[in-house]
Amino acid sequence: MSGHIAARLVVTITPADVGQRISLRRRMATGEYSDVVGVLESWSGGLLRVRRRTGETVEVPEEIMVAAKVVPPQPPPRRRPR
Numbered sequence: 001m002s003g004h005i006a007a008r009l010v011v012t013i014t015p016a017d018v019g020q021r022i023s024l025r026r027r028m029a030t031g032e033y034s035d036v037v038g039v040l041e042s043w044s045g046g047l048l049r050v051r052r053r054t055g056e057t058v059e060v061p062e063e064i065m066v067a068a069k070v071v072p073p074q075p076p077p078r079r080r081p082r
Contacts, residue, residue: 009067015043017070024050024068026060036060037071 013022017040024036038052048060053074 011065011068013040013068013070018043020070021073022050022068023071024048024060025066026064027066028064033066 009025013020013024020040021038022040025033026036028034036050036052036058038050038058041049041051041057043049043062046062048062048065050058050060052058
Protein backbone atom coordinates (compact mmCIF):
# COMPACT_ATOMS: atom_id res chain seq x y z
CA MET A 1 0.00 0.00 0.00
CA SER A 2 1.40 3.37 -1.00
CA GLY A 3 1.60 6.35 1.31
CA HIS A 4 -0.18 8.85 -0.94
CA ILE A 5 -3.85 9.57 -1.27
CA ALA A 6 -5.25 9.89 -4.77
CA ALA A 7 -7.30 13.03 -5.36
CA ARG A 8 -10.79 12.48 -6.69
CA LEU A 9 -11.24 14.50 -9.84
CA VAL A 10 -14.92 15.30 -10.31
CA VAL A 11 -16.75 17.62 -12.66
CA THR A 12 -19.75 19.02 -10.80
CA ILE A 13 -20.61 21.91 -13.12
CA THR A 14 -23.17 21.93 -15.93
CA PRO A 15 -24.16 24.46 -18.59
CA ALA A 16 -26.76 25.67 -16.03
CA ASP A 17 -23.81 27.15 -14.05
CA VAL A 18 -23.11 29.86 -16.66
CA GLY A 19 -22.67 33.11 -14.71
CA GLN A 20 -21.17 31.35 -11.66
CA ARG A 21 -17.54 31.56 -10.51
CA ILE A 22 -15.86 28.22 -11.10
CA SER A 23 -12.57 26.45 -10.57
CA LEU A 24 -11.63 24.15 -13.44
CA ARG A 25 -8.70 21.78 -13.95
CA ARG A 26 -7.76 20.80 -17.48
CA ARG A 27 -5.27 18.34 -18.92
CA MET A 28 -2.87 20.05 -21.30
CA ALA A 29 -1.38 18.48 -24.45
CA THR A 30 1.91 18.13 -22.51
CA GLY A 31 0.16 15.80 -20.03
CA GLU A 32 0.38 18.40 -17.25
CA TYR A 33 -2.59 20.00 -15.54
CA SER A 34 -3.55 23.66 -15.53
CA ASP A 35 -6.18 25.40 -13.41
CA VAL A 36 -8.55 28.16 -14.49
CA VAL A 37 -10.58 30.17 -11.97
CA GLY A 38 -13.16 32.69 -13.11
CA VAL A 39 -16.73 33.26 -14.21
CA LEU A 40 -18.18 30.69 -16.60
CA GLU A 41 -19.38 32.97 -19.39
CA SER A 42 -20.64 30.32 -21.79
CA TRP A 43 -20.70 26.60 -22.45
CA SER A 44 -21.85 25.59 -25.89
CA GLY A 45 -20.72 23.32 -28.68
CA GLY A 46 -18.38 21.50 -26.29
CA LEU A 47 -16.44 24.69 -25.47
CA LEU A 48 -16.38 26.50 -22.12
CA ARG A 49 -15.42 30.18 -21.92
CA VAL A 50 -14.15 31.35 -18.54
CA ARG A 51 -13.35 35.01 -17.76
CA ARG A 52 -10.52 35.39 -15.26
CA ARG A 53 -10.40 38.31 -12.83
CA THR A 54 -7.78 39.90 -15.11
CA GLY A 55 -10.43 40.11 -17.84
CA GLU A 56 -8.70 37.43 -19.93
CA THR A 57 -11.08 34.88 -21.48
CA VAL A 58 -9.89 31.27 -21.50
CA GLU A 59 -11.51 28.74 -23.85
CA VAL A 60 -11.51 25.15 -22.61
CA PRO A 61 -12.74 22.23 -24.72
CA GLU A 62 -14.90 20.10 -22.42
CA GLU A 63 -13.04 16.91 -23.39
CA ILE A 64 -9.86 18.13 -21.62
CA MET A 65 -11.70 19.18 -18.44
CA VAL A 66 -10.86 16.71 -15.65
CA ALA A 67 -12.37 18.51 -12.64
CA ALA A 68 -14.57 21.53 -12.08
CA LYS A 69 -16.77 23.00 -9.38
CA VAL A 70 -18.64 26.17 -8.48
CA VAL A 71 -16.67 28.27 -5.97
CA PRO A 72 -17.69 31.28 -3.83
CA PRO A 73 -17.37 34.78 -5.30
CA GLN A 74 -13.97 36.40 -4.98
CA PRO A 75 -13.71 38.34 -1.71
CA PRO A 76 -13.40 42.12 -2.01
CA PRO A 77 -9.86 43.50 -1.82
CA ARG A 78 -8.65 44.11 1.71
CA ARG A 79 -8.06 47.66 2.76
CA ARG A 80 -4.61 48.44 3.96
CA PRO A 81 -4.36 49.80 7.46
CA ARG A 82 -3.53 53.51 7.62
